[in-house]
Amino acid sequence: MAPLTPSTRELFSEAVRAVLETWPVLQIAVDNGFGGAYSQQKAEWMVDALQQYFIDNDELQQDEVEEFISDLMNNEFDTVVEDGSLPQVAQKVCEMFQQCQQDRLTEVREQIKQLIQKKSAGRAKATPAKTPAADDDESEDEEAMECGGGAAVKEQHLPPWAASHEEEDDGWTVVRRKK
Numbered sequence: 526m527a528p529l530t531p532s533t534r535e536l537f538s539e540a541v542r543a544v545l546e547t548w549p550v551l552q553i554a555v556d557n558g559f560g561g562a563y564s565q566q567k568a569e570w571m572v573d574a575l576q577q578y579f580i581d582n583d584e585l586q587q588d589e590v591e592e593f594i595s596d597l598m599n600n601e602f603d604t605v606v607e608d609g610s611l612p613q614v615a616q617k618v619c620e621m622f623q624q625c626q627q628d629r630l631t632e633v634r635e636q637i638k639q640l641i642q643k644k645s646a647g648r649a650k651a652t653p654a655k656t657p658a659a660d661d662d663e664s665e666d667e668e669a670m671e672c673g674g675g676a677a678v679k680e681q682h683l684p685p686w687a688a689s690h691e692e693e694d695d696g697w698t699v700v701r702r703k704k
Contacts, residue, residue: 533625534580540621540633542572543640548614550598550606550700559602559698567601579622591615608700 529537545551551568554560560567578593579585591611598604624633 529625533630536630536633537622537625538572538576540637541576541618543637544614544617545572547640547644548610550608550610554598554602554604559604571597575618585619587612587615587619590619604698604700606700
């Protein structure tokens, strides 16, 4: 297919931004500083990196995009995504790229609009997970505030891949699909 025109490339960048900004896993990583002090800037950089990945590589397959996003999350946010959302995110970005290539820009704009509406309807919120009943309320509060206490996601009109995360003993943060 023909390369994207500058205006179509800009639209694709908006599409990537809309997909990533509504992805609960990335929201949780940014909101909780998994990427350090510059988590928000890393999330913004991911939009450019993913968009450029499509521009630089011909005929990308969904699994290649999925692996690229997984590597970004692991390298930039120390997060291994295991909630099943990576294939959905990769599929959505691949689909929107194909639509841009096929000059189906109205469809892309409509999907961006829908994603922005979802984003404004509510973000994923990480809250301390409930721990088993403790004898002492104070120790329960302290335990819930520790990094290893885990978190749960409150759903507020989120995409179907809404997730929760918990930190494992080895320091990795594991993101799981919320049931």
